[in-house]
Amino acid sequence: KNQVEQSPQSLIILEGKNCTLQCNYTVSPFSNLRWYKQDTGRGPVSLTIMTFSENTKSNGRYTATLDADTKQSSLHITASQLSDSASYICVVSDRGGYSTLTFGKGTMLLVSP
């Protein structure tokens, strides 16, 4: 069964600090991995999307890494801002004819002043 596990479940950091969120997956055959940011009560917004051959991808202060051998990904947030407070969801797509998405449960990040 395809699964995506995220850690930590929640995280509190001070404004301006960096943090790293983790994602482990067992999805086969693997197609791509994406990180979404979801504000409370809002739809998810895509941050990065990586395929098998990509090791790292950046989007502003967000940098995602992917190790397809160990099936792990991380999302690093640099110089956090209060507006970064949200749930960060790791989503993995398989490579079937009709691809489906497997969602992680998300990491709830709170950036405090």
Added chain:
Amino acid sequence: DTEVTQTPKHLVMGMTNKKSLKCEQHMGHRAMYWYKQKAKKPPELMFVYSYEKLSINESVPSRFSPECPNSSLLNLHLHALQPEDSALYLCASSQDRAGGWSYNEQFFGPGTRLTVL
């Protein structure tokens, strides 16, 4: 236009009411999705439409009835809901469900917060 819009933003309904959620996109996407998301849980897929035809129904109760009038619109008709159906309902679209990965990036709408009394 790279946006998926959903209306209404909030909806409160009784268990005997009939209501509809609406979703619209003008990106030329041919696949549209409904998800249900409970608090602090990931979204759960409900329905997938591909080229205006229902291609996936994830064993959703019949009190939820999807409709795809055209390639830009997706509705979710609600009838005789239960309080446990209260959730955030998300609509998403992608260029297509089949084909290479670049065609299945899903763009999400802001959601409709549904409360069933």
